Amino acid sequence: MKRVIVFMTVLFMTVSYGQEIKQVPQISVSGEGKVKVIPDEATISATVETRGNVAKDVKKQNDEQVEAVLKLIKKMNIASADFRTQRVALNPIYDSEKKKTTYYATQTIEIIVRDLNKYDELMEGLVNQGINRIDNVVFQSSKLAQYESEARKLAMKEAKHKAEDYVSVLGQKIGRAMTISDNTQVYNPQPVYARFKTMAMESDSAAPRETLAAGEITITANVSVNFILE
Structure with a gap:
């Protein structure tokens, strides 16, 4: 009986407390x-693409272009912690009509530019050294x-x-x-654009141009x- 009374008392107190809160x-x-x-900074994803009939030659050409790109990045005093290889791929592509296999190699490098004054020079240098695709550019703080x-x-x-x-x-x-x-x-900062055309196709002028509008x-x-x- 005492247990029943205690239980009813606790139940009444709980209900009363709940009503009070409500x-x-x-x-x-x-x-x-x-x-x-x-x-005040940007992240660039840049890709080197190469194609050919021999896998070994395609990979070698791709590696050489990437090596030139990495030398450019280091020459511009970008810290080693601010660039890295993001993706590497070597894939066969079979043409059923020609019954021929070609190979497609890509390497993507992600670069953080902490001094936007270097942006234009870097972008032009990337293209000149073998980058043929800019996947995106994200501006951030x-x-x-x-x-x-x-x-x-x-x-x-x-x-x-x-x-x-x-x-x-x-x-x-x-x-x-x-x-x-x-x-x-x-x-999530949004990319400024997804593709990039070679500067030589846009203008034959050798004068430096300002292309940044962050x-x-x-x-x-x-x-x-x-x-x-x-």
Whole structure:
């Protein structure tokens, strides 16, 4: 009998506590924070492609062009930690009509350019040394963590301001935050373009040209907040 009484008492306390929580007046709002930044670095994915009838010769030609590209990168004082081979492939391609097999070799190098003043010179040098495909160029900020923090704070300020606007009409005030949910999506910089034409095809002029238009990138944070109403 005592066990039944204890069980009923605990159950009553639990139900009462649950009802009490549900009766706390709250307001749920969302906030967004945006920070626009001029990028200060870029990541370039560049590929050397070669084709031929003999696998060994195709691979050798590809390696020679990649070696020239790596020498250029080092000559421009890009740190060894800022470039790496991303993909290597050597594949046969069979032509059923001609009943002939050709070989297709590719090597892709990823390069981080931390000084955008080197961008134009590097791009032109890559093409001259054997790069025949630029897969993408992504502009980014070296201070991403700092700007993400700023965006989060702006998002919280907007959420609080929005809640204050709503409750001011009712003559109430917002109290402490009950819950905070981070709804921010992972920041993924978008490629500027996917393909690249040889500069010699665009112009015969030997004069240096400025081809960089990095623009701005926007770093965004989103939050949902539940405030207690007072």
